[in-house]
Amino acid sequence: MQRNWIGRSAGAEIDFKIAGTNEKITVFTTRQDTLFGATFMSISPEHPLVKKLIKGKKTEKEVMAFVERIMHEDKIMRTAEGMEKEGIFTGAYAINPMTKKEMPIWVANFVLMEYGTGAVMAVPCHDTRDFAFAKKYNLPMQLVIQNPEGTLTLDNMKDAYVDEGYLINSGEFNNIPTSDAKERIADYLEKEGIGKRSINYRLRDWGISRQRYWGTPIPIIYCDKCCTIPVPEKDLPVKLPKDVAFTGKGASPLLSAKGFVDVKCPKCNGSAKRETDTMDTFVDSSWYFLRYTSAKDDTRPFDPEKVKYWMPVDQYIGGIEHAVMHLLYSRFFTKVIRDIGLIKVDEPFTNLLTQGMVCKETLRCPEHGWLFPEDLKDNRCAICGKEVERGRVEKMSKSKKNVVDPDKLIDNYGADTVRLFSLFAAPPEKYLEWSDQGVDGAWRFLSRVWVLIQRNSEAIRDTKGKIEISELDSAERGLYRKTHLTIKKVTEDIERDFHFNTAIAAMMELVNAISQFDFGTPLTLILSPEGRGDIKIPSPHGGEGKGEGEKKANQASVMKAALEALITLLSPFAPHICDELWSVLGNKGSVMDIPWPKYNEGAIKTEDVLIVIQINGKLRGKITLSAGTAEEEVKKGALEDERIKELIAGKAIRKVIVVKDKLVNIVV
RNA sequence: GCCGAAGUGGUGAAAUUGGUAGACACGCCAGAUUCAGGGUCUGGUGGGAGCAAUCCUGUAGGGGUUCGAGUCCCCUCUUCGGCACCA
Structure with missing residues (x-):
């Protein structure tokens, strides 16, 4: 997005002799390939050559009056697109270095002194502005780029042709495609000493x-x-x-x-x-990250040694609305400070995440202006009862009152719930339309976690937690595997792209799996967060039938591993409740001091995989086979499946595609 | 006009490498919980047809590549953000 603001464009500077003098005028162009089509020249009213050009000519007074008038116009208005193009002939001519023809030099209101050289070679056939200008003042035109179909003529052109094509009416460069011609003509200009390749940046003014x-x-x-x-x-x-x-x-x-x-x-x-x-x-925000490295230094803005240690910022997170201006200014400041030798940093931020804005619809009473959501009564203004206009969904702002008061939500649900829900609602880079629906879901999830731990903490407290995968039954293996899959998923989602929403979803899945496995002591808990009512805990599903000894120890170990992983993974998202539950599980100290869990590749491996069977790419069946089954075996298994047999009966099998451990596609 | 991002159920969204579309939630429906309500638990829930097994259909619209497309390619539409005559 910053490309528009930095505006790098590669082209050439070309010198044009001014007829009858020793002066020359230099232009910048990105279309040196159209040089043969340059039939006049436009210069900015501010151009220093204007006065020289008109000196002593009979047009002098008239031109000066025009220049004065334009220079007194508001600059933003004058340079706005769609503004009427205006110009005046100076009476002077430049010489086209290729065609040697005379090109009348005009002063034009749309040419900017601060970009390029303040003078433009006008190619009416291949630049829309020059086209409009030439038509208005009846200036000569010369076609030099032909379209690939070869159908362009001066008479049938309704607008400039600015696309790719090949050169015509261009002497030795005829028939060369535009992109090649740019290089060839640039080479020629450099060789002849009448121009050189040049790169221009258009940096915008920043009135600070x-x-x-x-x-x-x-x-x-x-x-x-x-x-x-x-x-x-x-x-x-x-x-x-x-x-x-x-x-x-x-x-x-x-x-x-x-x-x-x-x-x-x-x-x-x-x-x-x-x-x-x-x-x-914006001035302050352009270098505050340097100050942060040495916040307590009262003798200078920052300590270069500290900057060397901390900078660049590894991960910068900011709202999408700052993606252009603030970040561009910060980069600019950093480079200036580097150029004057105070730091060695080239770019201030290594990685950028632009987060979406939180938005909400606006409410407006015709009499009382913007309204908070709670100022509504039966969809009408609570003060005057007038019907409320529902406006666009836009960025939350205090002035428009389309805001949510986090304190109220926190009072009702607690900070953990509010935090968890905000992270669950959408991925961070996406804009989010705030809605209160769904906060309940986050609260319920944390309640379920709370209950799970309370129920099971007793039973797992004395478990040593040693787990031999080979000794686990299938339910235990299932939970153990899910635990490690969750560690993997949560870790990767956070590290890769801050996709907290899917990380939380994975933890919800783990909680669902733990609930299925649950063997804890029946327990009735009365939870009463403000206004939420109580929870009666039903009897556990399984557990009673299980044997004693070894069996039970394995169960407890697997459960312990699952619960501890869950609490550790969840702690960044719901820190308060997790810290509490960590101690309920019988641990000393804070969960925040526990190392982040690592997943175990061996725990994730499965023996059985589900193979999808397709016929002509459509799902027609599924079979379970052991992982790593050879292609031939898989094919055989699929073709022997009862339903598949029926479906392909009487049809010729053209091809069978097997994707290892994933699917079989039978083409008939 | 130019540049960029996006378009998936009733809603927020998943699908990370071209391989089961809709994970996980919200909402809704049904059942359980020895009054109701709330809460909790269980089950169901893209659309259409069918008693059912099952079938058809479906990722803004239209084409294409492929055994197979939400994902790749071309065209069109819509929305959002940025820019504004930059030669």
Whole structure:
């Protein structure tokens, strides 16, 4: 996205002789391939050559009047697209270095002095602006790029042809495709010394001063005698004054702070005034990460050694709305600070995650303006009863009152639930339309975890937890495998792309699996978070039938492994409840001090795999085989399946595709 | 106009390498819980047909590549974000 702002474009600078003088005029173009089609020239009203060109010509007065008028127009308006193109002939001519023809030089309102060289070779046939300009002022046109179909003529063109094609009317370069011609003509220009390859960047202006209080003061003093003087280093930093009147009217509030504004000139000691504009807060956010490395250093902005240690930022997370401006400015600052030799960092951020914004619909009463969701009564304004307009779903903002008060949710559900739900609702890079539906689900999940631990903690407390996979029965193996699959999934989801939503879903699956396995002591718990009612715990599903001794020990070990993994994995998402449950499980200390669990490859391996059977790519059956079964065996197994036999009866099998441990596709 | 992202059930979303579309939730439906309500538990839940087994259909729309496409290619539409005559 920053590409638009940096605006790198590769092209060439080309010199044009001005007829009857020794002067030359240089243009920048990305379309040197259309040089033979350049039939006139447009220059910016600010171009320094304008005065020279018209000097002594009878058009001088007229042109100057035009230039003056344009330069007094608002620049943003003047350079807005769709603005009427205007120009005036200077009376001077440039010489096209290829065709040697004379090209009238025009001053045009749409040519910008700050981009390129402030002068443009106009190729009306292959540039839409030049086309419009040439048509308006009846200027010559020359077709030099033919489309691949060969159908273009000067008469049938309704607009400029700006696409790829091949060259015509271009002497020795005829019939060359545009992309090659760019290189060949650039080579020619360089060889002949009339031009060179050039790269242009269009950096946007950044006016950093603001007429507001909250911002860094600009350390400049204005003295009538000594002009503009920077505040001496010993007086830095300039701090914002406290005696300020915020009227909401007029210019900067700092103007009202007399003690701030009136100062002695550091040079002549006469009376002087301070700059009262402050800096855009983007200035501060452009280097704060450097300051963070040395926050307590009161002698300088940052300590280069600390910057060397900490920078660049490994992972930067910010809202998508800052993807262009803030990040571009930060990169710019970093490079400037590097260029003046204070740091060695080239790019400030190694990885960027732009998170989506949280949005919500806006509500508006025709009489009382923006409304909070709770200002509604039966879908009407609670104050006047008027019907409420439901607006667009947009970025949450206090001014539009389309916000959710986290305190209320936290009061009702607790911080863990609110945190868990926010992370579960959507992946982080996606925009999220907030809805309260679903918070209940997060609360229920945490309640289930709470109950599970309470029920089982007693039974697993004395377990040593040693597990031999070969000694486990199939239910135990199943849970043990699920536990390790979950560790893998949660770890990878977090590390790879912060997809907390799928990590949480995986933990929910683990909880479901543990519930199925549950063998804990029957227990009735009364949980009463504010307004949530109580939970009666039903009898456990299994467990009673299980044998004693070894069997029971394995069960407890597997259960313990599952519960401990669950609590550790869940702790970053619901830290408070997990810390509590960690001790309920009989552990000392905080779960936050426990190393992140590692999955065991051996626990994940399965003996049996489910093979999908397709006929012509459509799902027609499933069989379970042991993992790693040879292709031939799998094929045989599929073809012997009763249903498959029926379905393919009487049809010729053209081909059978086997994907190992996954599927068989029978093509008939 | 240009650049970028996206479009999947009633809803939020999964599908990470081209291989069972809809995981996990929300909502809804049914049953259980010795009153109701709430809560909890169990089961069901893309659409259509069928008593059923099952079949057809389905990832914005249209084409294509492939044994096989939400995923790859081409075209179209819609939404969102950014930019604004940059030669």
